[in-house]
Amino acid sequence: MNNIQNLLKIDIPIILASKSPRRKNLLQMLGLDFKIIVADVDESIDTSLLPEKYCTLLSENKAKKVAELIDYEALIISADTIVVLDGKIINKPESKSEAFEMLNSLSDNTHQVFTGITLLNSKSRKELTDYKLSYVSFRKLDSDEINAYIDSGSPFDKAGGYGIQDDFGAVFVKEIKGCFYNVVGLPLELLYSSIKKFQS
Amino acid sequence: MNNIQNLLKIDIPIILASKSPRRKNLLQMLGLDFKIIVADVDESIDTSLLPEKYCTLLSENKAKKVAELIDYEALIISADTIVVLDGKIINKPESKSEAFEMLNSLSDNTHQVFTGITLLNSKSRKELTDYKLSYVSFRKLDSDEINAYIDSGSPFDKAGGYGIQDDFGAVFVKEIKGCFYNVVGLPLELLYSSIKKFQS
Numbered sequence: 001m002n003n004i005q006n007l008l009k010i011d012i013p014i015i016l017a018s019k020s021p022r023r024k025n026l027l028q029m030l031g032l033d034f035k036i037i038v039a040d041v042d043e044s045i046d047t048s049l050l051p052e053k054y055c056t057l058l059s060e061n062k063a064k065k066v067a068e069l070i071d072y073e074a075l076i077i078s079a080d081t082i083v084v085l086d087g088k089i090i091n092k093p094e095s096k097s098e099a100f101e102m103l104n105s106l107s108d109n110t111h112q113v114f115t116g117i118t119l120l121n122s123k124s125r126k127e128l129t130d131y132k133l134s135y136v137s138f139r140k141l142d143s144d145e146i147n148a149y150i151d152s153g154s155p156f157d158k159a160g161g162y163g164i165q166d167d168f169g170a171v172f173v174k175e176i177k178g179c180f181y182n183v184v185g186l187p188l189e190l191l192y193s194s195i196k197k198f199q200s
Numbered sequence: 201m202n203n204i205q206n207l208l209k210i211d212i213p214i215i216l217a218s219k220s221p222r223r224k225n226l227l228q229m230l231g232l233d234f235k236i237i238v239a240d241v242d243e244s245i246d247t248s249l250l251p252e253k254y255c256t257l258l259s260e261n262k263a264k265k266v267a268e269l270i271d272y273e274a275l276i277i278s279a280d281t282i283v284v285l286d287g288k289i290i291n292k293p294e295s296k297s298e299a300f301e302m303l304n305s306l307s308d309n310t311h312q313v314f315t316g317i318t319l320l321n322s323k324s325r326k327e328l329t330d331y332k333l334s335y336v337s338f339r340k341l342d343s344d345e346i347n348a349y350i351d352s353g354s355p356f357d358k359a360g361g362y363g364i365q366d367d368f369g370a371v372f373v374k375e376i377k378g379c380f381y382n383v384v385g386l387p388l389e390l391l392y393s394s395i396k397k398f399q400s
C-alpha cells in the first residue's frame with residue numbers, strides 16, 4: 001500500500017521534471033512513486049523580474065516543456081529555486097573566486113530563498129503554480145572555512161554556492177525562518193498542500 | 201585530507217555517545233570520522249525541570265557515562281532532544297492512541313524543540329554543554345493523515361511522535377524558526393561553533 005499516494009488520491013503516473021538529485025531524494029522520502037523526465041529550459045530570463053515571478057515562470061516552463069514530450073496523462077511536478085541577497089538573484093558560482101565572493105557576502109547576513117513549484121496535468125492541462133519564501137541566516141564565516149568548503153567542490157552546482165543538506169555547508173546556517181525543504185530545493189509542505197488542492 | 205577535522209584541529213578520536221541513526225547520519229554528513237559508544241543512562245529524571253535544564257542534564261549524563269567506559273583520550277559528543285508543547289515535555293508515544301493524541305495536539309500549533317549538547321574530553325574532563333531552541337509550526341492535520349502516519353509506524357521511536365527528516369512527517373511542518381538540524385536531533389551549527397570554542 002502506498003500511504004501518501006492514497007491520501008492524495010493520485011491514480012495517474014507522477015513525473016518529476018527536475019534533474020536535481022536533492023529533489024529526487026525528497027520525493028522519495030515522502031514515499032511517492034514517480035519517474036524523472038527532464039527537458040531543457042532556457043534559464044536566461046530577465047533577472048530584473050521579481051524573485052517570485054522569476055522562479056514561478058521557470059517552474060512553469062519546466063513543467064510545460066515536459067508535457068510536450070509525453071503523450072499520456074500524468075501529474076507533472078516541477079520546481080525552481082533561487083537565492084536572493086539584497087534584492088539580487090544569486091546564481092551558481094562559476095569560479096573559485098566567484099564562490100568565495102558569494103559565500104563571503106552571505107556570511108553574517110540573512111538571505112532569501114524562493115522556490116516556485118508547478119503541478120501540471122499533461123492531458124487536461126490543468127495547472128497550479130505557487131511559491132514559498134524562506135529566510136536563511138548565516139553566522140560569520142572566516143576565510144579558512146570558506147576556502148575549505150570551496151576546496152571540497154560543493155559550491156559549484158548550487159545556487160548561492162552552498163548546500164544546506166549535503167555537507168558541512170550545514171554548519172554555516174545559524175537559523176532559518178520558513179520551510180527547510182524550500183532551502184533544499186522543494187518545499188514539501190507546500191507541495192503536499194498544493195497537490196491536495198489540485199486533486200480536489 | 202579531512203577538511204572539517206583539520207579546520208577544527210581535532211587530533212584525538214571522536215566518539216558519538218548516541219544510538220540515534222539520525223545523529224550518526226548528520227555527523228557523517230559533516231565529514232567527521234568518529235565511532236559510536238553508547239551507555240545506558242537513566243532518563244527518568246524530573247520532568248518538572250525547565251526544558252533547557254532537562255536536556256542539558258541528560259546530554260551531560262550521556263557523555264560522562266561513556267567517559268567512564270574508555271581508558272584513552274577522546275572527544276565525546278552527546279546530545280538529548282526534547283519536544284515541548286505548552287510548557288510540557290512530550291516523550292515518545294507508546295500506543296497508537298497516544299500517538300494520535302500527540303499529533304493532534306501538535307496540529308495547527310507551534311511547539312518547541314530543545315537539544316542539549318555536551319562535549320567532553322575523556323582524559324582532561326574538560327566539558328562544554330549548551331543547548332539550542334527551535335520553534336516548529338504544524339499545519340492543520342486531518343485524522344486521515346494522522347492515521348496514515350501512525351500506520352506507517354514512524355511515530356513510535358520519535359519524541360513528539362514525528363520525524364522531520366525521515367518520511368512524510370516532513371509535510372506536517374509548515375514553518376520552523378531556528379536550526380533545522382536541532383529538530384532532527386543534533387544542532388549542527390551549534391555543535392560546530394562549540395567544538396571550535398572547545399578547541400581554542
